[in-house]
Amino acid sequence: MPHKAFAGWAARSCIIKYSTDLSNQGRLDHCCMKRVLLTVHKFFPGHRSGTEVLTLKVAQELIERGWQVCVVTANPPDLDARHAIGPLTSDYEVEGVKVHVLEETLRLTGYRFKHEYNHPGIKSHFQHILASFQPDIIHSFHLQNLSASIIDAAQEFNIPVVASTTDFWFVCPLVQLKQSNGAICRGPSPVALNCLNCYTPRLLPPVPEFAEALAVKYKSLSTLINRLSAPVQAFAVKSLYWLYALRKLPSAAAATMERPEWLRHRANHLQSIMVPTKLMYDIFVENGINAKLLRHVPFGLDTEPLLSGQRKSPSSLLRIGFIGTLFEHKGVDLLIKAFQALPEDAKACLYIYGDTKQFPEYAHQLMAAVAKHVPTSTKISFKGTFPNDKLGEILTGIDVLVVPSRWYENTPLVIQSALATKTPVIATNLGGMSEIIKHNVNGLLFPLNDWDALRFQLLRLLQEPSLLQDLKEHIAPERTVKQMVDDIVSIYESVLETTSPAADRPCAKKCPNLMVP
Numbered sequence: 001m002p003h004k005a006f007a008g009w010a011a012r013s014c015i016i017k018y019s020t021d022l023s024n025q026g027r028l029d030h031c032c033m034k035r036v037l038l039t040v041h042k043f044f045p046g047h048r049s050g051t052e053v054l055t056l057k058v059a060q061e062l063i064e065r066g067w068q069v070c071v072v073t074a075n076p077p078d079l080d081a082r083h084a085i086g087p088l089t090s091d092y093e094v095e096g097v098k099v100h101v102l103e104e105t106l107r108l109t110g111y112r113f114k115h116e117y118n119h120p121g122i123k124s125h126f127q128h129i130l131a132s133f134q135p136d137i138i139h140s141f142h143l144q145n146l147s148a149s150i151i152d153a154a155q156e157f158n159i160p161v162v163a164s165t166t167d168f169w170f171v172c173p174l175v176q177l178k179q180s181n182g183a184i185c186r187g188p189s190p191v192a193l194n195c196l197n198c199y200t201p202r203l204l205p206p207v208p209e210f211a212e213a214l215a216v217k218y219k220s221l222s223t224l225i226n227r228l229s230a231p232v233q234a235f236a237v238k239s240l241y242w243l244y245a246l247r248k249l250p251s252a253a254a255a256t257m258e259r260p261e262w263l264r265h266r267a268n269h270l271q272s273i274m275v276p277t278k279l280m281y282d283i284f285v286e287n288g289i290n291a292k293l294l295r296h297v298p299f300g301l302d303t304e305p306l307l308s309g310q311r312k313s314p315s316s317l318l319r320i321g322f323i324g325t326l327f328e329h330k331g332v333d334l335l336i337k338a339f340q341a342l343p344e345d346a347k348a349c350l351y352i353y354g355d356t357k358q359f360p361e362y363a364h365q366l367m368a369a370v371a372k373h374v375p376t377s378t379k380i381s382f383k384g385t386f387p388n389d390k391l392g393e394i395l396t397g398i399d400v401l402v403v404p405s406r407w408y409e410n411t412p413l414v415i416q417s418a419l420a421t422k423t424p425v426i427a428t429n430l431g432g433m434s435e436i437i438k439h440n441v442n443g444l445l446f447p448l449n450d451w452d453a454l455r456f457q458l459l460r461l462l463q464e465p466s467l468l469q470d471l472k473e474h475i476a477p478e479r480t481v482k483q484m485v486d487d488i489v490s491i492y493e494s495v496l497e498t499t500s501p502a503a504d505r506p507c508a509k510k511c512p513n514l515m516v517p
Contacts, residue, residue, distance in 0.1 A: 035068040036492070037135040039150060041142035041169075043073040043101075044094045049325060050413040051166040053388055055141045057302050058164075059097045061485040070133055071099045072126070074107060074145035078358050089125075100129065107145065113203050113255035115147060116173060117263055123149035130157050137162065137492055144169050148266040155269065160499045162272040162491060164297065165280060167410055170267050171287045173199050173259060176329055176407035182449065184408070184430070187287040188260040195256050203252040210241050264288045271495040274488070276411040277432040295491060299411050300484030301420055303477075309395030309421025318348040318461055318468075321398035323391075323414050326354035326363045331404035331428065331449075333366060338404075338455035339380065340373045346462055350380045351398065395421040399468060400461060403427040404446075404454060411436065420478040424471035426457050442475045 040055045059069045075090075088106040092099055102122060109121060126146075130153060138154050140163040154161045167175040168187075173195070177185045180198050188195050205213070214237070215222040225236050267273065268290045274297035275281050285291045320339065324330050332352065339350045356363035363382075370380045386394055395401075401418040403409070408431030415436055418425050427433040429445040437443035444460070446453040461468055 033066060033068055034137075034492075034496075035070075035133060035135045036062060037129070037133055037138045038069060038071045039138065039140045039143065039146055040071060040073050041144040041146065042076055043071060043099060046075060048385075048388060051142055053413055054164075054166065054299060056095065056097060057300075057481045058139075058141075058485055058488065060095065061481055062489075063096060065485070065489070069097060070135075071097055072129060072146070073099060073101055075101050075103050076107075076145050077104070102146065113252050114258065116144075116255070117147050117259050119147035119149045122147055123153045126150045126153040127157070130154065130159060135159060136496060139164065139488070139492075142166060142169065144175065148263055151266045151269060158499070160271040160495045162274065162495060163267075163270055164274040164276075164488075165284075165410075166276075168280070168283060168408070170263050170289070171260075171283060173256075174202070177283070178329065178407045182406065184448070186283060192257045192260050195259070196253055200249070200252050200256045203255070204245055204248060207238060207241050210244060211237050214240065260287070268293065271499075272491050274491065277435050279408060279431040279435065280410060295487075297484065297487045297491070298479055299413060299416065300479045300481040301413065301416050302481050303420050305389050306392040306395070306417055306420040309392040309423065311396060312399065313396050315397075315399070316347060318346075318458075319351060319397060319399045320348060320458065321351045321353065321395075321401050322404075323353040323394070323401065324403070324412075325358065326352070326356060326366065327359045328362055329406050331406050333369065334404045334449065334451040334454060335402050336366060336369055336380065337451045338458060340369075340376045341452070341455045342376075342458060342462070344375045346459075348379065348458070348462060350376075351383050352381065353383045353385065353394065355385050356382060391417055392421060395423050398423055401425045402454070402458075403433060404451075405430070405433065406449060409433050416478050419475050422472045422475050424468060424475070426454065440471075442471055444471075 038055055038059055040051060043052050044056060055071065059071055062069050086105055087103055089103055090101045092101075102125065106121065106125065107115075107119070115121075126149070136159075138150070138159055138161040140150075140161060143150065143163075151161055168177050169175045171177065171187045172185065177187065179185050179194070180201075185194065185198075225233055228236060264287065267284075268288075270293060272295055273284070273289065273293045274295050275284065276296075276298050278296075281291075281294050281296065284294060320335075322330075322332055322335055324332075326332055332354070335350070335352075339348070342348060352366075354363075356367070367382065370377055370382075395418060398418075401414070401423050403412060403415055403425060405412075405428050409428075410432040412433065415425050415427065415433065419436070419442060425437050425443040427437045427443060427445060428448055429439075430448055434445055437445060439445040444457040446457055
C-alpha cells in the first residue's frame with residue numbers, strides 16, 4: 001500500500017491511539033520502564049494455537065516484570081482470504097496485553113506474490129507503530145502474514161530485533177518443510193527449484209475459486225459461459241484458468257526463487273535468533289543462517305494451571321487423546337485408523353479435541369471414517385475446543401496423548417503440557433518431537449505415517465499393565481515460562497548493551513512528543 005494511502009489514518013488511529021492507551025506513565029519515565037514490541041502471525045482471541053499461547057504467556061510475564069508490552073499481529077482467515085473488507089487495523093486488549101492488529105484489508109491491498117515475505121505497505125505502517133510506541137527492542141515470535149519487511153523498518157529506526165522461531169517460516173514458505181508428496185524436506189535447493197514444484201502452484205487459486213472470482217469480476221463473460229452446456233462450460237473455464245495461470249506463473253516463480261536469499265539476508269541482520277531445538281539449529285545453519293546468532297532457548301509453560309492434570313480421574317478404559325488442529329499435517333486420520341485396528345474388545349476410548357469448523361473438509365473426512373467403522377464408532381468422540389486455562393482439567397481425563405504429526409513440529413506446547421501433567425505421549429519419531437519424547441522412557445515413538453506402528457504402541461499400553469506407570473515415573477518436571485523469560489530478558493539486556501539508547505533513535509527524534517499524554 002502506498003505510504004500516502006494511510007499516512008493520515010495512521011496519525012489519527014495508530015499514533016493517537018497509542019499515545020492515549022500505552023503511555024499512562026508518559027514519556028518521562030521511558031528511561032526506567034523498558035518497552036518491547038512483540039510480533040506474531042496471528043493471536044487471541046480468534047487464534048489459539050501453540051505460538052499464540054507462547055506469545056501471550058511471555059507477554060504477560062514481561063508485563064509482570066515491569067516491561068511495557070504491545071503485541072502487533074495479523075488476523076488471517078483459516079481458509080478463504082479473498083474477500084477482506086472492513087477496517088485496516090483494530091486495537092484491543094486480551095488478558096492484560098495490548099494488541100494492535102493489521103487486518104486483512106491492509107495486508108491484501110495491492111497484494112503481490114512477494115508480499116508474503118516483502119510487504120512495503122506493512123513496512124510503512126510498521127514505521128508509524130515504531131514512531132508511536134518507540135520500543136527499546138522488537139521480539140518476533142512469527143513474521144508470517146506480517147512479512148520480514150518489519151525488520152527493514154526497525155533497522156531504519158535503529159531498533160534491535162530478536163526472534164523466537166516456532167516453525168521454519170524463514171526457510172520454508174509453507175513453514176512445515178513438508179513436500180506436496182508428503183516427504184520431509186531440509187529447505188530450498190539451489191535457486192529454490194524444489195520450491196517451484198511444491199510452493200509455487202499453491203500461489204495460484206484452485207479452479208473453483210477462479211471460476212467464482214470470474215463470475216464476480218466479469219459478469220457478462222460469466223453469463224455467456226453459463227449458457228453453454230455443462231461439458232463446454234467446464235472446458236471454457238479451464239481454458240481461461242490456464243490462460244490466467246500462464247500470465248501469473250512468471251511472477252509467482254520469481255517470488256518463489258527470490259524468497260530464500262531475501263529472507264536469509266534479513267535473518268542474518270537480526271540481533272539474536274532463539275531456537276528451541278537442535279533440529280531447528282541444524283536446519284537454519286544448513287540454509288545459510290549465521291550460527292553465531294542462534295541461541296538455544298527451549299519453550300516454557302505456565303505450569304500452575306496444569307498441575308491438576310496429574311491427578312487422573314478413575315476409569316476402567318485406556319483413555320487416548322488428541323489435542324490440536326484437525327488438519328492433514330497433524331495426522332489425526334492415522335490415529336483414527338490405528339485405533340480402529342485395535343481388537344474389538346479393547347478396553348480403550350479415543351477423545352479428539354479440536355475445532356471441526358476450522359478446516360471442515362478434513363474434519364468431515366475424519367467423522368465419516370469414524371461413522372463408517374461401526375465396531376469402534378461409539379468409542380471415538382469429537383470433543384470440540386476448550387479455553388486454554390482448562391487444559392489441565394482436560395488432561396485429568398486422558399491417560400496417553402498421541403501426536404501423530406506428519407511434519408517436524410519443532411516443539412509442540414501440547415507435548416510439554418501433557419508431560420507437565422505426567423501424561424505420557426506417543427509421537428511421530430521426527431525432529432523436535434523426538435528431542436522431547438524418549439522412546440520407552442517418558443513416551444513412545446513410531447515412524448512417520450506408519451499407522452500400523454502406532455497401533456502396535458497403543459496395543460502395548462493395553463497388553464503391558466505396568467508400561468503406562470513406568471512411563472509416568474520417568475517424566476521430569478517441565479520448564480516454566482518464568483525460566484524461559486529469564487533467558488529472553490538476558491538476551492534483551494545483552495542486545496541493548498550494544499545498541500543506541502531509545503532517545504537517540506530516529507523515531508524519537510522525528511516524533512519526540514508522541515508519547516506524552
